Amino acid sequence: MTRTVTIDALDGTTPFTAYVAEPADTPRAAIIVIQEIFGVNAGIRRKCDTLAEAGYLAYAPDLFHPLQPGIELDPDIEPDMQRALGLMGEFDQDRGVRDIEATIKAARAALGGTGKVGAVGYCLGGRLAYMTAARTDIDATVGYYAVGIDGLLRESHAIANPLMLHIPQDDHFVDQATQAAMHAGLDDHPKVALHDYPGEDHGFATEFGQRRSPTSANEADARTMAFFAEHLG
Template identity: 30%
Template structure:
């Protein structure tokens, strides 16, 4: 079951989509969009998580802007358009919106235990920054492009975390991935970093040209195992 809900913020109500499992209740997952918005792909991932037993909330983080989603990611200039839209977001405001969504999800009666954060691309960095301000059960970040600029927050991200990177990522160099790995695992923090040979950025998006089926399959299986181990679904 899916429904539209509103997340109160200091600037008004942010729209969000909520997916519920057949059981009606379960652990919560805050699902944070990539630069293409809460697209058809993100919605499919949310539905898959609900089928696994999770209550999933995906806030529309572009809600203050003129456009919300890019579903036709095959358009020649879609990446440039999406990056331009994402560039209009205020980073601090976006984190505050994500924190507000996390708090709304955590307070819902059907959510058992503490929610986890799961983010893709832009959402991977937002999930990390949100985890530094809240106490999620776990964090899963897919190729978080902002992570190299957020590593000073690593000591504040104390929850178990899982980070996915392709070794052929056009937006994150392997030197940056090594720096991320060093930061998130420092001082014995419970972080896991997974690499996928030959996979580029956005390898999980099966609507996009950089989709890598094997990396996507392996990463999703690892994600589901990780979430089971660190949420009340276990």
């Protein structure tokens, strides 16, 4: 079953909505799906639905709500891509992490206060997944093609629970120097695992559209599901 819920902001300001996909039986745990720069679109909702089919309670919060509530964009449509890039420039990432933290709180409450909560993010959401791992008490986190992690390595000491990052080696948004910095800064971290995907570009694990690369997407998703099974149940 799917529905839309309203979540209260931590600071008592504007509440926001989240798409929720519920499993058929008692949830194994909850997982927050952190959007790309295209909003909570069909691909992000499908990520939630797939997690629910695997037994997880899945939430996709509308993180762009301060800019334009309910926005949905298609990366294969050039005007949508340009609009998405503009939104990324306007987006307050620190507030985004606070809204993710509010979603963690809501998910834990839905689980009765004792269940585990993880998160998985894509693109901008991959960056926010890293920030969430460093700044909240999330139980396990995954980031796909995260952008700008080299500028966040100073926060790595605060990552206390498992984090997995999927890195396409031909990512046109994350150059080789940045990827090398990620490995140099995180390979020895006891809670972090990095996986490289040779020949793959940004967005390779999207559910729909031209960016998807099925073989690597399936490999990354299998690693993600095994990771969540190990750390969330």
